[in-house]
Amino acid sequence: MTALLQHIIDALSVGSTYALLALGLTLAFSIMNLINFGYGILLVWGAYGLLGLTEAGLPFGVAVILSVVGVTLLTMIIGRVAFRPFIGAPPITLLITSFAVLQIVQYAAIVAWGEKPRIINYPPAFTDVLHIGALRVPLLEIITIGTAAVVVLVYFVILNRTPLGSKVRAAAELPDMTRLVGIRPGTVQMTVFAISGAIAGVVGVLWFAKSGAITPRSDLEPTLKAFIAIVLGGLGNTRGALLGGFALGALEVLMSVTLPESVLGYEPAIVFAIVIAILILRPSGIAGAKVNPA
Amino acid sequence: MTEELLNVEAIEAGYGDTRVLHGVDLHLSEGEAIAVLGANGAGKSTLMMTIAGIVPSRAGRVSYGGEEITATPAEERVGLGIALVPEGRQIFGSLTIEENLKIGAACLKHRIGATAARKQVDEGIERAFTRFPVLGKRPNDSGSALSGGQQQMLAISRALMSSPKLLLMDEPCMGLSPKLGNEVYDILKALRSEGQSMVIVEESSRRALDFVDRACVLKVGRKVLEAEAAELADDENLLSAYFGIDQAVEQQ
Ligand SMILES: Nc1ncnc2c1ncn2[C@@H]1O[C@H](COP(=O)(O)OP(=O)(O)OP(=O)(O)O)[C@@H](O)[C@H]1O
Numbered sequence: 445m446t447a448l449l450q451h452i453i454d455a456l457s458v459g460s461t462y463a464l465l466a467l468g469l470t471l472a473f474s475i476m477n478l479i480n481f482g483y484g485i486l487l488v489w490g491a492y493g494l495l496g497l498t499e500a501g502l503p504f505g506v507a508v509i510l511s512v513v514g515v516t517l518l519t520m521i522i523g524r525v526a527f528r529p530f531i532g533a534p535p536i537t538l539l540i541t542s543f544a545v546l547q548i549v550q551y552a553a554i555v556a557w558g559e560k561p562r563i564i565n566y567p568p569a570f571t572d573v574l575h576i577g578a579l580r581v582p583l584l585e586i587i588t589i590g591t592a593a594v595v596v597l598v599y600f601v602i603l604n605r606t607p608l609g610s611k612v613r614a615a616a617e618l619p620d621m622t623r624l625v626g627i628r629p630g631t632v633q634m635t636v637f638a639i640s641g642a643i644a645g646v647v648g649v650l651w652f653a654k655s656g657a658i659t660p661r662s663d664l665e666p667t668l669k670a671f672i673a674i675v676l677g678g679l680g681n682t683r684g685a686l687l688g689g690f691a692l693g694a695l696e697v698l699m700s701v702t703l704p705e706s707v708l709g710y711e712p713a714i715v716f717a718i719v720i721a722i723l724i725l726r727p728s729g730i731a732g733a734k735v736n737p738a
Numbered sequence: 739m740t741e742e743l744l745n746v747e748a749i750e751a752g753y754g755d756t757r758v759l760h761g762v763d764l765h766l767s768e769g770e771a772i773a774v775l776g777a778n779g780a781g782k783s784t785l786m787m788t789i790a791g792i793v794p795s796r797a798g799r800v801s802y803g804g805e806e807i808t809a810t811p812a813e814e815r816v817g818l819g820i821a822l823v824p825e826g827r828q829i830f831g832s833l834t835i836e837e838n839l840k841i842g843a844a845c846l847k848h849r850i851g852a853t854a855a856r857k858q859v860d861e862g863i864e865r866a867f868t869r870f871p872v873l874g875k876r877p878n879d880s881g882s883a884l885s886g887g888q889q890q891m892l893a894i895s896r897a898l899m900s901s902p903k904l905l906l907m908d909e910p911c912m913g914l915s916p917k918l919g920n921e922v923y924d925i926l927k928a929l930r931s932e933g934q935s936m937v938i939v940e941e942s943s944r945r946a947l948d949f950v951d952r953a954c955v956l957k958v959g960r961k962v963l964e965a966e967a968a969e970l971a972d973d974e975n976l977l978s979a980y981f982g983i984d985q986a987v988e989q990q
């Protein structure tokens with residue numbers, strides 16, 4: 445019983461980060477058809493920002509806020525400079541652009557921070573373990589789940605309860621009609637880059653608390669996980685993305701618990717096999733719905 | 739001499755490699771209403787979308803209120819006073835009725851400032867709900883929950899939220915029962931009596947001729963006829979000659 449509870453908390457915590465990543469990515473897709481392979485590198489830059497700021501002696505909380513703001517701005521700048529000129533082009537053009545962006549931003553990280561793995565000095569709250577009876581819960585898992593809940597809540601409030609949010613929903617549904625009522629596509633696009641960037645910033649803080657060392661190439665894993673979650677959930681659909689993220693988290697925990705040691709190394713292959721199987725059975729993902737950012 | 743409101747000159751437009759409009763002229767004075775008639779695929783919607791700025795014009799010019807707007811993007815034209823009620827209504831299904839109305843006034847903040855805009859939005863919503871009580875009864879229902887007739891009422895109301903000088907109506911009765919179609923026309927007539935300038939697109943409707951000043955006929959992207967509405971209404975032969983088969987079908 446305790447073991448089960450433990451696994452559920454693990455799965456929720458792992459799933460939370462995947463779900464948030466999938467949320468940020470799928471929003472950009474639902475508005476701009478942007479499949480962004482440069483999403484993970486934003487987390488990396490956020491983490492380097494956090495590293496630099498804490499090493500400079502800033503209090504951890506302040507450093508977190510500044511790094512999230514920094515990633516948000518970086519995402520908006522990339523969006524404005526690199527992606528906006530290609531919006532409306534076929535999705536493949538944007539996808540290739542995102543590879544180019546990834547290269548540039550990644551090399552910038554190599555130049556700025558070197559390739560040697562670096563470690564952020566997280567405060568004890570991120571490393572302590574809570575003992576509840578026989579249950580051992582890392583505080584980081586609770587922070588992760590709690591943060592994800594808040595981010596998702598804020599996301600839905602912004603999208604469903606603010607004028608800016610209704611513009612974003614309108615643009616995802618009927619882009620031409622949205623222009624016809626006088627809404628500039630640029631406004632909507634920048635809003636989306638900001639939201640998507642802020643999510644990447646938040647996830648970056650959590651991600652490297654769990655995974656430890658940062659290198660300029662640490663972006664691959666979060667990007668891959670986000671894409672698997674999105675594919676599972678159905679591209680462009682928020683609820684699906686969240687569901688896909690948690691499903692992937694559960695799947696990973698399930699495998700780590702049930703698979704024998706000798707097979708564990710093949711975990712990624714098994715995950716991809718399952719993804720392919722699901723896509724064959726349900727081509728539009730497990731949620732199986734159409735594009736819907738809220 | 740009345741003020742010129744809209745002047746479309748020798749406009750050419752299309753999609754990708756297909757050219758749809760081959761040099762179309764359209765002139766409208768302030769307070770006037772004109773019907774654009776034509777068969778399926780004649781290019782009527784394309785013409786409306788070109789005037790509204792969604793479909794770019796490849797040649798020719800569009801001016802509005804004396805200013806050239808050929809290169810003005812769609813999102814700025816509504817701020818100038820051009821509002822389109824598009825074919826198929828294009829209601830935002832994921833937005834509520836009230837949000838659909840509010841978004842129709844999105845250009846106001848920029849044009850008249852936030853405070854004045856908020857006031858005008860409230861007034862606009864009230865006017866819409868007075869005009870269409872059925873919408874006011876359930877302002878928080880999503881647009882996708884509405885029937886075709888209700889969506890058309892909402893689409894008209896949404897367009898009116900920006901207090902347009904020029905209202906473009908693309909086949910407002912499409913998919914509606916004759917009874918609902920008549921209701922839509924009653925509303926349009928009421929707007930006309932308030933002096934609303936209007937371009938109305940219909941495939942081949944007598945109803946439109948009743949309340950517009952002039953009408954023109956598009957045929958495969960060219961204007962083949964333009965006359966006073968009364969003249970056309972009197973001369974059925976002239977009209978059916980241009981409509982050919984469509985009109986014949988309607989008369990059966
Ligand atoms: N988005 C589009 N992409 C490509 N071709 C289009 C597009 N929209 C319309 N067309 C083509 O342009 C031509 C004119 O279409 P348009 O919709 O303007 O005609 P219409 O007069 O409004 O017809 P209807 O009475 O059916 O509404 C048609 O041949 C149509 O197939």
Ligand SMILES: [Mg+2]
Nearest residue numbers: 782783784825
């Ligand atoms: Mg049409």
